[in-house]
Amino acid sequence: MPPAQRRRRPVDEDGDLEEDARPRRRQHVEASDAEQDEEASDDDAGTNGASTSVDDQMAKKLVRYAISCEYSRTAIRRDGIKERVLGKQGRSFRRVFALAQTQLRTIWGMELRELPVREKTTLHEKRQAMKSNAQPKSGSGAYILTSTLPDEFRSASILTPSKVPSAEQEATYSAFYTTIVSFIWLNGGELSEQKLQRYLTRLNADRMVSSERTEVVLKRMERQGYVMKKVDRPPVGYDGDQTISWHVGPRAKEEIGLDGVMGLVREVYGNPDDDAFDKKLRSSLGIKNRPLTERGEEEHGDVGMTNGM
Incomplete structure (x- = not known):
């Protein structure tokens, strides 16, 4: 073979080899990119799984926190949830709250309900609100646990009083604050100190409620949000005595509601099946026929069931 041909052949072979190598390198690069994409998707899935x-876990912690607060009748506040449950994950509030609601409803038969905003009752508070021109708050940022059980499972034989401190003391306390709240609502939502004392005297509870002093029980009711005690003092420079009035608290509005007051009154009067009685009762409470909610209840809340766990 001539020398020129011998020299040309290796060049041709090398050229063939180079042409074959190029697509192989491209295939290798494409395969590497695909592997990186798969690894990235696996990392995202792992991150989402870890986040879930x-x-x-935080939702379960929120459930435990809510139940512990409810046993002591302490309002479950948004700030407390962020501090004791979420920690540095404060932005996850809505997501964790929704998960906790699902767990409470499906497992515990309860749910968290936001308490209404405290109303301005005294003349001084109303004047301050008018001066500030601030927009009213849409929510209080405080919650309590309420039962979601059907009516047939809400009887006293099933939802017995808590054993802390004792079943008898718990039943007495529940009956007392429900009665006082009913008195306030039946008097147009405001009860003077003089009228309250007259009612307590008739109940033989002006000094003691079970084994506790009445003033101690009333202060506890006020602290837990069942009632609000308002002291209206005369303006500076004007003579006159201060007036004390009692109002329905935010917890009572959500836990007892007008339906609870109506249930108590009907029970006292022997559950009369009389339209005239029902009409008089509604008139005393200052309400008319109200539309039912999705759960078949009237708009102002349930019968008090939250502490009969």
Whole structure:
């Protein structure tokens, strides 16, 4: 073979080899990119899974926190949830709150309900609100636990009083604050100190309620949000005595509601099946026929069931 041909052949072979190598390198690069994409998707899935697991744990922690607060009748506040449950994950509030609601409803038969905003009752508070021109708050940022059980499971034989401190003391306390709240609502939502004392005297509860002093029980009711005690003092420079009045608190509005007051009155009067009685009762409470909610209840809340766990 001539020398020129011998020299040309290796060049041709090398050229063939180079042409074959180029697509192989491209295939290798494409395969590497695909592997990186798969690894990235696996990392995202792992991150989402870890986030879901963290949210689920925080939701369970929120459930435990809510139940512990409810036993002491302490309002479950948004700030407390962020401090004691969420920690540095404050932005996860809505997501964790929704998960906790699902767990409470499906497992515990309860749900968290936001308490209404405290109303301005005294003349001084109303004047301050008018001067500030501030927009009213849409929510109080405080919650309590309420039962979601059907009516047939809400009987006293099923939802017995809590054993802390004792079943008898718990039943007495529940009956007392429900009665006082009913008195206030039946008097147009405001009860003077003089009228309250007259009612307590008739109940033989002006000094003691079970084994506790009445003033101690009333202060506890005020602290827990069942009632609000308002002291209206005369303006500076004017003579006159201060007036004390009692109003329905935010917890009572959500836990007892007008339906609870109507149930108590009907029970006292032997559950009369009389339209005239029902009409008089509604008139005393200052209400008319109200539309029912999705749960078949009237708009102002349930019968008090939150502490009969």
